Amino acid sequence: MAVHKIHSDSTNTLKDERQSALISDLFNQHNDILLRFLRTRLQSDSDAHEVAQEAYVKLLALDKPGAVSYLRSYLFKVAANLAIDRLRAKQTAQKHQPLLFFDEKYPSEEQTALVNEKVKLVSGFINELPLKCKKAFMLSRYHGMSTEEIANVMRLSDRMVRKYLVRATEHCQIRLKQALGSDK
Known part of the structure; x- marks a missing residue:
């Protein structure tokens, strides 16, 4: 049983290494394009970087990245969904900002x-x-x-x-x- 556990741990380590290598290659080949894609959607460089990072984290969290046949497409789809979520969150935050009662209409x-x-x-x-x-x-x-x-x-x-x-x-x-x- 101990032998089986060691074999299982080494298999998981190999999977993790392959997964990291796949995502690393994806990052090297497509990160600039992904950032441009996100900048146009979010109109913010910092938001684009944050969403891209979140998308890579989601890819790393996949159990079987090899099961996704088009990892690049999946990355962009995840990033697009995260961008939409961020824009919606900003809209909601703006709607629920406290009302300003003391503005220019009411002088001091x-x-x-x-x-x-x-x-x-x-x-x-x-x-x-x-x-x-x-x-x-x-x-x-x-x-x-x-x-x-x-x-x-x-x-x-x-x-x-x-x-x-x-x-x-x-x-x-x-x-x-x-x-x-x-x-x-």
């Missing part, structure tokens, strides 16, 4: 304070405008009226209303730059 307290400061400044600048210019600007910006509607309310021409709006806007922009510094 600091941003809100800066906006409030600018609003106060602009309100003061509007008060510096001549009465008709100020009224046209307020009707446009705060009440959402069109230039035609403002012209009717103020009994002015549409062209004059547009001039008042341009003047008010330029005045506020110039004064805001002066107040905050020319770099902003």
